[in-house]
Amino acid sequence: MTHQGPSGGMSVQVDRLSVYAVVTVGGAIDFGSHERLAERLTEALELTxxxxxxxxxxxxxxxxxxxxxxxxxxxxxxxxxxSLVVTGLHGRVENVFTMTGxxxxxxxxxxxxxxxxxxxTGQSRLAFKPGEHA
Known part of the structure; x- marks a missing residue:
């Protein structure tokens, strides 16, 4: 199920993939959208x-x-x-997550x-990219 704010600033989709919950986020996560993201993440936690x-x-x-x-x-x-696994971090967003720890x-x-x-499996098919954490 996808939820998008009136300004189109952030989209959030919650799905189930096997025994995992997957939340796909797009756009900007900010003061105006963070509560909606928190609600969707809480919803996803109930799926796994x-x-x-x-x-x-x-x-x-x-x-x-x-x-x-x-x-x-x-x-x-x-x-x-x-387990919490975050995928697709890049650019400024990755830098913010890294700088804050x-x-x-x-x-x-x-x-x-x-x-x-x-x-x-406990391992990836591909080798780690630089900066990727185990």
Whole structure:
């Protein structure tokens, strides 16, 4: 199910892929959209007991409100014993996650397919890209 704000600033789609919940986010995560993202991530957590995969490949901006959402999701997934895998971090968004240390608190993969491969086998088909975390 996709939700998009009136300005079209952020889109969020929640799906289930096997035993995993996948949230695909696009656009800008900011003060005006962070609550909607938090709601969708909470909804996605109810779909899995194994892993939450958040695809950020189409995200072009994330401010401090968005980072706080991810800090809460990190705490929630740890409390539930669920793996949090973020995919598609790039550019300014990746820099913000790295500078704040959030990237160190989650599993990071290049895309959803490599996240699923890693979750199912403990390894990726492709070698790690520079800056990618195990």
């Amino acid at each position: 007991r194994v892993a939450l995969i958040v695809n950020m490949a189409a995200v072009n901006f994330c401010d401090s409100a968005g980072l706080r959402v991810f800090a809460r999701v990190i705490r929630e997934t740890r409390m539930r014993g669920i 959030l990237q160190q608190e989650m599993f990071v993969r290049s895309d959803v397919d490599s996240a699923v491969d890693w979750l199912e």
